[in-house]
Amino acid sequence: MSGDGTVGKALDVLEQVxxxxxxxxxxxxxxxxxxxxxxLYRFLQTLTNQGMLSYEAERQTYAMGMRLVRLAHAAWTTSSLAPIARPFLDQLSAETGETVHLAQLDASQVLYVDKRNAKNPVEMYSQAGKVGPAYCTGVGKAMLAYVEGEALERAIAQQSFHRFTPTTLADPQSLREELVAIRARGYGFDREEHEPGIVCIAVPILTKGSRMLGALSVTGPTSRTSLDQLEHLAPRVLETAKRIGEEAEAWRFPETRQ
Amino acid sequence: MSGDGTVGKALDVLEQVxxxxxxxxxxxxxxxxxxxxxxLYRFLQTLTNQGMLSYEAERQTYAMGMRLVRLAHAAWTTSSLAPIARPFLDQLSAETGETVHLAQLDASQVLYVDKRNAKNPVEMYSQAGKVGPAYCTGVGKAMLAYVEGEALERAIAQQSFHRFTPTTLADPQSLREELVAIRARGYGFDREEHEPGIVCIAVPILTKGSRMLGALSVTGPTSRTSLDQLEHLAPRVLETAKRIGEEAEAWRFPETRQ
DNA sequence: TTTTTAGTTTCATTATTTGAAACCATGTTT
DNA sequence: AAACATGGTTTCAAATAATGAAACTAAAAA
Incomplete structure (x- = not known):
């Protein structure tokens, strides 16, 4: 249940739909x-009146409304890295032959904003939009490594530390040590921590001032690749992340162009 | 200014950002x-706490937040026609050589959710997300033609009827008559009503039960095409709209598949 | 040092929200 | 035909949240 009074509750209802x-x-x-x-009924009426939900009288159903679709456009084009990053992801996926993920941090969770697989190109959004845990995914750990102070402790406190596989980092202290190592190397791994048989290399996307914007990963099945092979890709993935960071910074803060 | 109490105000602030x-x-x-x-300050705090906005402390700026980006995905995939319609628009644009627009009705305005131009393919979103008037656009009129009763009267009451060009329909009665004609023909035109030198043919996207989901148009400059030429495209555009409607209905109401 | 600016907090008052209970319309069962 | 069930909708006294002028804070400018 949310704080922030009536607005928080209304957003809960929106999210539930x-x-x-x-x-x-x-x-x-x-x-x-x-x-x-x-x-609940009154919140649905309010959100529908405001255009955030729509109501189909024939089937008596609620769905996302056009005002939200319009806000969605604004959110996607100004705060998601996906539009800027798309060509870079396509190129990286073509070169590596593996799946590339782009993610951003949503509170303490990973929000996948894009996913590209050159061998199996899919239409926009088909895989984006998913949410995952931060503590046991490559992109999650790569982002957490650049969160500091109280914000980091809050994020760690919200992890479930559920052990998905034998290699899952299942306690806060193991995670903190891993984040130190990621920061030292500049990149991290998912060592089958979230799903058996799936490994990846992940790097943070940073501004010039080292503010974390998101993360990028190259993922593959252990039947086809290994951590060693993925590690050979590190320079190339870091370069891609750097270019995405530069483009994002140039777009969001044009005054830094001067 | 909105109704709907505190939630309406908070959404106003979100939209302002x-x-x-x-x-x-x-x-x-x-x-x-x-x-x-x-x-205002308290609303910004609330929306930021809830993840709908984000706050960048260094520059003291507010932007769209990750929770909105995540809701954006849900809105886009479930309530926007764009994902479903994309291949149909690409095909229609390639065949006609002109620009194709996809729109939905947002309260009393047109929300452009996609735009395709085969000769000048642009990345997702570069033109989508724009809002326009309904009374003097092809897609707007094509959608209003399938809005009925009080909802139609409310939508008409909210039009500005600003005369953009000599051919703009500048009063409610002219618009009502035009909507009757569109419904009789099954398609409508923009006769340089919104922008000089720009014409289009537009058709509604309907469910089997004739419920209006959106509209589709083929647009061109008068230097290259004419209303007569565009009218020759009517069967093809109607067919495309029908297929989009079928796909949308099959997706949203799978029980109709039985 | 003083003033200005942009952002942030306080708290008495006002406005809005709340939610159990009742109501309504439609469909089902007796 | 009457009674019952279901899913959705409305009421209103009480409770809670929101309001916004004024004051405060920190940093920058004069």
């Missing part, structure tokens, strides 16, 4: 909602 | 805000 990934009826929402029926 | 299309400082927002300074 989004989580269904399909049009959803009032009763289905009510089953899973922590709010009383009248309260 | 989005409208800048770049990171923005508190003072810049305050200059244009109808809210008192403390009220």
């Amino acid at each position: 989004a989580a269904f990934e399909r049009p959803v009826r009032f009763g289905e929402l009510q089953e899973k909602s922590p709010y009383p029926k009248a309260t | 989005a409208a800048f299309e770049r990171p923005v400082r508190f003072g810049e927002l305050q200059e244009k805000s109808p809210y008192p300074k403390a009220t």
